[in-house]
Amino acid sequence: MNLSETARVAKSASVNLATVKTNVKNNALVEIAKALKQHSAEIVSANKEDLITAEKGNLAEPLLKRLKFDEDKIDDVCAGIESLIKLDDPVGKTITATELDKGLELYKVSCPIGVIGVVFESRPDALVQISTLCLKSGDAVLLKGGSEAVKTNRILTNIITEASEKAGLPKGWIQLLETRQDVAQMLALDEYIDLVIPRGSNDFVRYIMNNTNIPVLGHADGICHVYIDGDADLDMAVNITVDSKCQYVAVCNAAETLLVDNNIAGKFLPKIKTALEEKNVELRGCEKTQSIIDVKPATEQDWATEYLDYILSIKIVDDLDKAIEHINNYGSGHTDTIITTDKEKAVSFMALVDSGNVFWNASTRFSDGFRYGLGAEVGISTNKIHARGPVGLEGLVIYKWKLIGNGQVVADYSGNDAKILTHKNIVNGQ
Numbered sequence: 001m002n003l004s005e006t007a008r009v010a011k012s013a014s015v016n017l018a019t020v021k022t023n024v025k026n027n028a029l030v031e032i033a034k035a036l037k038q039h040s041a042e043i044v045s046a047n048k049e050d051l052i053t054a055e056k057g058n059l060a061e062p063l064l065k066r067l068k069f070d071e072d073k074i075d076d077v078c079a080g081i082e083s084l085i086k087l088d089d090p091v092g093k094t095i096t097a098t099e100l101d102k103g104l105e106l107y108k109v110s111c112p113i114g115v116i117g118v119v120f121e122s123r124p125d126a127l128v129q130i131s132t133l134c135l136k137s138g139d140a141v142l143l144k145g146g147s148e149a150v151k152t153n154r155i156l157t158n159i160i161t162e163a164s165e166k167a168g169l170p171k172g173w174i175q176l177l178e179t180r181q182d183v184a185q186m187l188a189l190d191e192y193i194d195l196v197i198p199r200g201s202n203d204f205v206r207y208i209m210n211n212t213n214i215p216v217l218g219h220a221d222g223i224c225h226v227y228i229d230g231d232a233d234l235d236m237a238v239n240i241t242v243d244s245k246c247q248y249v250a251v252c253n254a255a256e257t258l259l260v261d262n263n264i265a266g267k268f269l270p271k272i273k274t275a276l277e278e279k280n281v282e283l284r285g286c287e288k289t290q291s292i293i294d295v296k297p298a299t300e301q302d303w304a305t306e307y308l309d310y311i312l313s314i315k316i317v318d319d320l321d322k323a324i325e326h327i328n329n330y331g332s333g334h335t336d337t338i339i340t341t342d343k344e345k346a347v348s349f350m351a352l353v354d355s356g357n358v359f360w361n362a363s364t365r366f367s368d369g370f371r372y373g374l375g376a377e378v379g380i381s382t383n384k385i386h387a388r389g390p391v392g393l394e395g396l397v398i399y400k401w402k403l404i405g406n407g408q409v410v411a412d413y414s415g416n417d418a419k420i421l422t423h424k425n426i427v428n429g430q
Contacts, residue, residue: 003185007142007192009172010115014140016170018112022089025136028167032132033081035163039155040074046151047124054148059122062250062308063201066122069152077128080370084136087374090393091138099424101413103406110397112138114194117186118378119208121146121200127156130197130378131174135164137396142193144177144186146200154178187212197379202306217391219382221306221332222252224364227323227349229340230261234268236361237339238275243363244337246279250308252380253335253357253367257303258314259323262288265316269293281310288316303330320345324352331355333382335367356382356389 001009036043047069054067095108116139120126127143134141145153157176165171177186186193190213198208198218209216226244228237244255260268265288273293276283284298295314302313303326317323320338327336337359338349346360357367357380367390369377374392381387387395413419 003177003182004189004192006175006177007115007186007189010140010142010175011192013170013172014112014114014138017135017140017173018091018138020138020169024168025089025138026085028135028164028169029081029085029132031163031167032135032160033078035159036074036078036081036128036156039159040071043074043152043155043159044070046155047149050149050151057148059148063122063148065250067124067149067152069124069149073125077125080129081132083370083373084132084393087136087393089136090397095399097426099426100403100421101408101419102422104408105404105426107402107404108399109402111400113396113398115140115142115192116378116396117142117144117189117193117196117214119144119183119186119196119198119200119204121204122148123199124149124152124156126199127153128160131157131160133378133393133396135169135173137393139396140173140175142175142177142186144182147178147180150178184211187214190214199379215385217381217383217385217387217395218379219252219332219334221382222254222308222334222380223257223304223306223330223332224253224255224334224367225257225259225323225327225331225336226255226364227259227317227320227327227336227338228261228264228268229320229323229338229342229345230263231342231345232261232264232268232339233341234264234271237268238271240337240339240361240363241272242275242279244365245276245281245312246310247363247365249310251365252306253364254308255337255364256305256307256311256313257326257330258312259326260289260314260316261320261323262316262318265289265292269314276312279310281312283312283314285314286316289314292316306332320349324349328352328354334380335359335364337362337364356380 093110098106116134118130131141161174193214196214196216198205202221226241269292283295284302285295298313333355335357336353336355338346340346350358369390369392372390377390377392381391
């Protein structure tokens with residue numbers, strides 16, 4: 001079956017999947033989690049083969065970290081599935097209900113998007129997270145993983161397919177694409193595919209965005225900032241900075257730049273240097289930073305770089321306004337946090353920083369669909385479309401307008417003797 005036919009089958013399956021009852025979808029998720037645990041040894045074995053091949057091929061270290069899919073990762077994705085089961089079904093919810101006139105009612109109702117094309121590198125956990133989210137939201141999904149994870153992706157897809165179809169889901173709702181040529185072909189299938197979600201390196205995501213007419217949900221960069229305000233608690237600032245940078249460096253919500261208020265730099269920088277060097281973080285700093293602590297010089301390029309590694313650039317700024325200016329200039333609109341005891345400054349920071357996630361006294365690593373309670377995530381969007389920030393179920397549904405009448409025609413509401421449309425909110429009785 002060629003790719004166009006595969007996509008057509010997925011489109012057909014999406015029509016049936018949109019009407020599957022909540023209990024059937026939840027039972028399918030239960031069976032998928034069971035199957036993943038039952039076949040964990042086989043999954044880990046397949047993943048080890050992929051890792052060996054990737055190491056021989058000199059795959060970059062950050063991608064190797066993302067490729068690893070061991071027992072802990074299986075437990076994590078199963079926990080995500082269990083969380084997903086507990087969430088309300090996002091399909092079929094009445095968003096608004098309006099009486100246009102007596103006997104003429106308009107409903108705005110959530111519905112699946114249709115077919116989601118997902119292109120990702122290295123991370124097999126993305127395959128599980130996205131496919132199960134699509135299942136719950138009633139969307140069919142085409143999955144294209146990187147060649148470095150071919151064996152892991154294949155066994156995961158087989159497990160999910162078998163478990164879900166046995167539970168009553170339509171055949172063809174999930175499809176795995178494996179060849180490099182499939183990517184270019186998939187990006188041209190706007191007849192069948194309704195949304196593309198790319199996950200991977202900056203260059204990879206930009207390639208997807210620049211080579212398709214299909215709407216793209218995602219982000220190309222994760223240049224996240226921690227700003228240490230002059231009124232920050234220093235111990236808190238150290239803990240949050242270390243967590244934001246080091247808790248897991250190879251992810252898009254890890255901090256890449258540390259901004260420090262000039263008034264507190266002399267006290268704070270020696271503390272954070274000690275803490276970060278204990279974690280083997282390479283520090284790069286502006287000239288003012290270099291005058292306080294011994295670090296490598298930072299270049300203009302550093303402020304615009306997503307390292308995904310144990311590297312952090314540091315810049316001293318004059319005040320809150322300069323911090324916001326820097327973030328909005330160099331940031332990627334992903335996640336930025338302020339550390340301060342001053343509520344007024346925090347409110348200003350969160351209002352003026354143009355990012356999908358803005359935090360106060362919290363690690364950037366909280367920017368995550370599972371931690372937000374979204375039942376994992378399909379990705380993080382820096383777009384200003386229907387979904388922004390960590391995208392869970394609500395980002396995989398759209399809505400349709402349903403109008404229920406009793407023979408009304410527009411001619412009755414036109415002309416000199418036109419009837420009046422009342423636009424009464426029938427949900428709240430207003």
